[in-house]
Amino acid sequence: MNTRFIMLASAALMAGLGLIASFLPHELLQQLGEETTGIMPVLVQVLGALYLGFAILNWMAKGILIGGIYARPVALGNFMHFLVGALALLKAGQHLHGYVLWPLALGYSVLAVLFGLIAFRHPLAAKVPADKV
Incomplete structure (x- = not known):
């Protein structure tokens, strides 16, 4: 499995969420x-910093x-983040702000499955044409 696209997609998703949470906490x-008011904007900004770090x-x-x-901590960290995040978003989407949470839950679920495959399977070797061997 070519992990480059998956890593790029997850980095883009988390960078977008991180920028929004870091610079627009009140609006979010x-x-x-x-x-x-209170501690909530600060917690959202800290969450944004976490997203940016992962991105x-x-x-x-x-x-x-x-x-x-190979790079097992990276794969497992992403798998855990997206799996637990998907479960939390799916649960919360039943009660709150489904129009925002369902698409995010879908993206998290897809990435959880992909990172699960990456973490628990051996990387596939690139196919080399017979004339190059």
Whole structure:
């Protein structure tokens, strides 16, 4: 499995979420109908920093071999993030702001499955044409 596209997609998703959460915490909370005072904006900004950190990790790791024992911490960290995030979003989407959470839950679910495949399978060798062997 070519992991480059998956790493790029996850980096782009997390960078977008991280930028929004870091620089527009009040607007994000307002859009979700939450309180924009107290500790909530700071927690949203810290969440944005977490997303940006994960985004840069995935961006920097996009060119390395990932799967099986190769870059296992990167694969497992992404798998855990997207799996737990997908479960939380699916649960919350039943009650709150489904128009925002369902598409995000779908993206998280797809990435959880892909990172699960990456983490628990050996990377497939690139196919070399017979005349090059």
